Amino acid sequence: MEENSEKQLNFLEEIIEQGLNDGTYKSILTRFPPEPNGYLHIGHAKSICLNFGLAKKYGGKTNLRFDDTNPVKEDTEYVDSIQNDIRWLGFEWAGVHYASDYFEQLYEWAEKLIMKGLAYVDDQTLDEIRQNRGTVTSPGKNSPYRDRSVEENLDLFRRMRAGEFEDGSKVLRAKIDMAHPNMMFRDPIMYRILHAHHHRTGDKWCIYPMYDYAHGQSDSIENITHSICTLEFDIHRPLYDWFIKQLEIYPSHQYEFARLNIDYTVMSKRKLLQLVKENYVSGWDDPRMPTICGFRRRGYTPESIRAFCDRIGVAKRDNIISYSLLEFSLREHLNKVAQRRMAVLNPVKLVIDNYPDNQEEMLTAINNPENENDGTRQVPFCRELYIERDDFMENPPKKYFRLSPGNEVRLRYAYFVTCQSVEKDADGNITCIHCTYDPATRGGDAPDGRKVKGTIHWVSARHAVDAEVRMFDRLFATEAPDEAPEGKTFLDNLNPNSLQVLHGCKVEPCLADDVKSNVTENGVAAPHRFQFERLGYFCTDPDCNDGHLVFNRSCTLKDSWAKING
């Protein structure tokens, strides 16, 4: 298995191993380069796991670099959240860098390019530049300012920096080829004038470099060996290489992989921002959001997200991963580590008529059958209990193993009970189920060896604690929410039932104590996670306070009854 997985390398691992073997580099240095203009999402997690994971695997390092070349969109709120999320995922960077740290160097290199006759100041308007760029199938036209002298360009560029010109009145362009079949080469803009306050450099600059002029050089300055990015930058690579070549600086190389897509969700920062800003969700960390902080609040573990990223692989073809793979990764981890508790989400009262009214007892429950070290706990039991409404049917279909008139089931870790009768209200709703129990089955086993097919969970009505439980479903109702018909947008694909809040749920009393301690994960606050038996995995929400318990459903258990039942 080990041997096998070592042999089956993805294309990036092959590139790295080849470079290591032929001595192109002694060790590798990667970077994760987010723009601080939004929160990280699961797609970034893929990139993080790749960049940090690859470096780790080959004994290299990874820099965190904020690509902060557009002051109007960026904010320190985002740089904080990004660092938080990377740490929580379990990765540590070698150094934190900012593209803005390199503004001075970038500026000097721009002058160098001007002096080599490879850059010029263009006075055309935005519109003119657009017009003259041509289209993908037709060549562009040279700017009338394209042949200014080196001296004039230098003078103008220095005055741009000095703040003599209005926003949008001039740009610095690389002088390449306005007829190039690759649009990226049609005299790409290197600098624009932006009299805007930058979150780090303040008002020092009024000209800011464009992505193409900043990214490769930033990689080069840091001696990044492998600059790994998503496919849409593929077409930028020749430009990336061009600047490095003309500047005669360290040759970092760019490699592209296909970004992550998951069904029933959207992955664009712009759309996620819109969901937040227009209040379709409660915030960036709404548990329905595909953001890292959303998944964290939903109860996902760093381990499960890393396992997911491992499993989806990496290649260059477009892909849409099934959400169920994410849930599988979560269940796989939580099944091993989450303690079990009993909680009744939709309670109906059950009375054991032959159990003495004045009697109470404690029963022993196993905390986690997957981990003996988690031990056991005591659960209070008495004459009156709550069970799940779904666990009783007056007229059950075939193969229904749960409680029904005359049928015997096991109350988990407690007793066998048999349903004798039900009480109903005027509308015919069941208000109370009457049972008798067999005292000999204490703990859940029958000394006479008789078996029951069904085991149901319960909580003592006298001891239960109230809780609010938030049931989440997919945020979008359609598999590919980005694909909206004419006149519609992705917002029309929102699932109106993505959140269902349940009040008056009844949970085991010990949960009230469980919730009191603080949990951190890699230094970041994290929720308590439990398996509510037979229901799914749930975690505490930050909205919990002293008198009020709030749980989020992270995911359900696999439910083969639901399948049978349709």
Place this chain on the structure above:
RNA sequence: UGUCCUAUGGUGUAACGGUAGCACAUCUGACUCUGGAUCAGCUUGUCUAGGUUCGAAUCCUGGUAGGACAACCA
């Protein structure tokens, strides 16, 4: 009438000229004090047409399909 990238089961991803494998999903069965977990098993795939070769998922050519590129965004 552009340049570039991509094409393997339902979904992902391996196979590097020599037995198409793995995971998820699906379906069967076993087991079970969670209709969970676990275990065993079944079904399902090389876009297409040529070419090279003893042999092609793999190399070559054409086609088809999908994607990226025409922000003073990244």
